[in-house]
Amino acid sequence: MQTYSPLFSDFYQLTMLAGYFAEGIHETPATFDLYFRKPPFQGSYAVFAGLKPALDFLENLQFGDDDIAYLRGLNEFTPEFLDFLKHFRFRGKVTAMPEGTCVFPREPLVTVEGTLAETQYVETALLNCINFQTLVATKAARVTTAAGRKSVLEFGLRRAQGPDGGLSVARAAYIGGIRSTSNIWAGKDLNIPVKGTHAHSWVMSFPDELTAFRAYARCFPKNCILLIDTYDTLQSGLPNAITVAREMRERGEKLLGIRIDSGDLAYLSKEVRKAFDAAGFPDVLITASSDLDEYVIDSVNREGGCVDIWGVGTRLATCAGEGGGALGGVYKLAWCNGLPKLKITNDPSKLTLPDRKKLWRLINPDGSFFMDVISLEREVPQPGDRVFDPTAPLLRSRIIPDNVRFESIRHTVMENGSIVRDESDLACLADRCVSQLERLPEGSLRLLNPHLYKVAITAGLNDLRTRLLRELQQ
Amino acid sequence: MQTYSPLFSDFYQLTMLAGYFAEGIHETPATFDLYFRKPPFQGSYAVFAGLKPALDFLENLQFGDDDIAYLRGLNEFTPEFLDFLKHFRFRGKVTAMPEGTCVFPREPLVTVEGTLAETQYVETALLNCINFQTLVATKAARVTTAAGRKSVLEFGLRRAQGPDGGLSVARAAYIGGIRSTSNIWAGKDLNIPVKGTHAHSWVMSFPDELTAFRAYARCFPKNCILLIDTYDTLQSGLPNAITVAREMRERGEKLLGIRIDSGDLAYLSKEVRKAFDAAGFPDVLITASSDLDEYVIDSVNREGGCVDIWGVGTRLATCAGEGGGALGGVYKLAWCNGLPKLKITNDPSKLTLPDRKKLWRLINPDGSFFMDVISLEREVPQPGDRVFDPTAPLLRSRIIPDNVRFESIRHTVMENGSIVRDESDLACLADRCVSQLERLPEGSLRLLNPHLYKVAITAGLNDLRTRLLRELQQ
Secondary structure, three states: OOOOOOOOOEHHHHHHHHHHHHHOOOOOEEEEEEEOOOOHHHOOOEEOOOHHHHHHHHHHOOOOHHHHHHHHHOOOOOHHHHHHHHOOOOOOEEEEOOOOOEEOOOOOOEEEEEEHHHHHHOHHHHHHHHHHHHHHHHHHHHHHHHHOOOEEEEOOHHHOOHHHHHHHHHHHHHHHOOOOEOEHHHHHHHOOOEOOOOOHHHHHOOOOHHHHHHHHHHHOOOOOEEEOOOOOHHHHHHHHHHHHHHHHHHOOOOOOEEEEOOOOHHHHHHHHHHHHHHOOOOOOEEEEOOOOOHHHHHHHHHOOOOOOEEEEOHHHHOOOOOOOOOOOOEEEEEEEOOEEOOOOOOOHHHOOOOOOEEEEEEEOOOOOEEEEEEEEOOOOOOOOOEEEOOOOOOOOEEEOOOOOEEEEOOEEEEEOOEEOOOOOOHHHHHHHHHHHHHOOOOOOOOOOOOOOOOEEEEHHHHHHHHHHHHHHHO | OOOOOOOOOEHHHHHHHHHHHHHOOOOOEEEEEEEOOOOHHHOOOEEOOOHHHHHHHHHHOOOOHHHHHHHHHOOOOOHHHHHHHHOOOOOOEEEEOOOOOEEOOOOOOEEEEEEHHHHHHOHHHHHHHHHHHHHHHHHHHHHHHHHOOOEEEEOOHHHOOHHHHHHHHHHHHHHHOOOOEOEHHHHHHHOOOEOOOOOHHHHHOOOOHHHHHHHHHHHOOOOOEEEOOOOOHHHHHHHHHHHHHHHHHHOOOOOOEEEEOOOOHHHHHHHHHHHHHHOOOOOOEEEEOOOOOHHHHHHHHHOOOOOOEEEEOHHHHOOOOOOOOOOOOEEEEEEEOOEEOOOOOOOHHHOOOOOOEEEEEEEOOOOOEEEEEEEEOOOOOOOOOEEEOOOOOOOOEEEOOOOOEEEEOOEEEEEOOEEOOOOOOHHHHHHHHHHHHHOOOOOOOOOOOOOOOOEEEEHHHHHHHHHHHHHHHO
16 A cells, blocks of 8 residues: 655645634534536546545544654744644545446535544545546546457556556556556556567667567567567568567467557558468457557547557556546535535636535436436435436426436445445456446447436525525625 | 655566566667657747656665565566566666756657666656656746746646656656645655645635635734635625735734636736725735646736736646647667667657767857757767758758857766766756756747757768668668
8 A cells, every 4th residue: 555645735725724723613524525527538427536545545644743843844833733733633434436436527426524624634635546546547448448349558657647646547547447557566566467568679679670579489489469660560570570470380389469559550450460361360469559549549440450459558647638637626615514515706617516415326227327416415316306407407407207216326435534445456446337337328438529427416405505605695 | 765666667678678688688788868759838848857766766776575576476487587686776877968957859868878678677767757757847837937927836736646746746847947836745855845825615614705814814914815716706705805904904914915716817817906906905916826827827917917926736737738748758779789779660750869879059159059969979069060950851951150169968877876966956956947948049938839949960870870771771
């Protein structure tokens, strides 16, 4: 398990904490919700991930003497407050989606309850862990969806934000469906299968390409994938690889595959497939890499490209693409000291959902998802209820049909600061993601202009928000 | 100092290493260059950063028993190779640009010399550290350039790739010119000034906005910046902040500033400025945040916005923008066992520069930069020499004028695996960056379609590449 500094936070969390302490309201009970407003990549869903590292931070949060000494040196805090920090722990309750679940805009993915002090201070760490891993898991789900039944390898480490950025990428990509990585550190620490063959430098380290290929086949007879684009893919790499494939066959071995890392992947993969088929090697696998993402994979596939394994790096690790780069998850106060809380601002899209809430998934008789409903905590929505769009309550209301089953899809994962539901087996989380994606409504997985999943709020929640809005605007 | 796993690498580095070992060529001398092909963000330059963490990794690289046990469990490596790994260290030489230097496409930013084994294995860690930090430092330089003399605060932690992604952002942003952060961990570990005030949740934790502002002023009389957009910036936040400013003045205190985090920042900042000026508070500082980057800052400034402090988070931490997201730095074999090496591929832009090289900066009499020249190691370019564009050698050649001074701008930073030139003072690196940006040719800092700095190769290097290309294509 990674260890985190207790200073894994923004400075304003600490100044607010000092303020709450000075005002004597730091033990006021409070509830925060973590959610996002827009699905990433102009898609319809996100795959929830990053909970486990966030909970590890909460469970182990404790200021050491050196941290207190550093903070004292800033000359911004009173001795009483610094003394309070020495004994500060997170002792609250956390309710959350399980990792690997498909989630949608405005749904409270994580709800944190406790004192104002502890719930406020942990905002940054929660957002840091969950924003990025949810984004990568979502990108990975999109990439594996585009790849269809072909396998995908993650190798984004060299473009990730530092070593543990790379670990986060490997973990979240696995949850989203990319079940192997080039990252050895992730292999060891997270038990993810590691894969990889050779780079152009291998070829360049030998007098010529054929000599380099022969050497690689000699060293790795069971796992030989040759990179064929160091000099010229079709004129040099391909014929040399076929030569080696023949030599291996004569020795009773088998060339596993080749890799192409540049050029027109649709054209080159078809030419390579034809040549290997003609030479009697229909089983040689074709691996492709080079700035791949879901859009390139989809277009190469549509043009009849013959790629068996996709290697995805930069554009996964950086979550490139329209509406990518950042999830934009936020953490907002919903309830404090017995009162529901609402934030307005000048931007209507930033209106929050007040009060302590429950999240329900409505499930069709065939197991597919019908819609999600956010209710007040005390409410139990029923068939026949009228529900409202959270962003356009005046325009759209729907009646919940009779034939759906209601499932409360969040769990208590931490109580009194201790993890009570621990999901450490990444394979289970990845399996959950596969099953969730299968149960989305038709068209939800489309890359362009997908079907948008319905998330509604109950009449009770809608009425409360309208009332609070009127009160605040008076 | 951060500690890194020796497994901070891609699996193919390890399979290649095993291959070199099996072939008995792992001790062959080799030279790799690290460079990028295109300036990020459609700009003209990059700010080099990330060297120090990369060198720390090299200096401490050593496989532990648990690492060897993990690798043994993969059943891909021989006992002899695993035994070799036990004693494996990086004992090579590293030549590099100093951090904070302005660098340009195709220039060898880092050159690594040593055995094939050690120079190959460290590729991933070098790229990981330098790609991301150089990208962030460049983004930070663009942002501070757009902000002019106004100050900028970095608060990207909640959108960064995990905690040490956040540390990398803070470090590199500082080098690029953003000299304060919200990240307390970075404050303590990297000695960067920390700043921050309060969030919307502070306001929402009190019965009303005015009560919340008064409480904050009471707690932080010397450092009070009020966030005024929780409910309504101009109708509520602004008049309440002015009330508090008056109350503070009556107590002999001073409201330091306000912050706006949503809406039209040009319009709102002008309205807020007018209101505070009219109320007799011309010194109250206006802080703005909300998905800012160099383009938004530039456009708000052009419209006469009255922002004194810019807070930049998401778009800095994710390096968003055209040509952003990843630097695309690569690490290529240039020389091996006495021979210069060239990589071709089907993509002309991916052609490498062969052999061991030197990098020269040509400096005008007034200290400004004229152009950079890449030469073979043994060459010393002179005034009057004809030099060539590295990507279009047939089209463009230039004669070096008489009045420039030649400076070899790289240094030996590591010898026999030990750091010999250590620059740990971030403030020096940030000062260097300021001075470098001032010395770029006119138009280089333009956000759109900037002047492109000239990088040339000598006739010797050009001839060598042409010869190798012909040989390889035969």
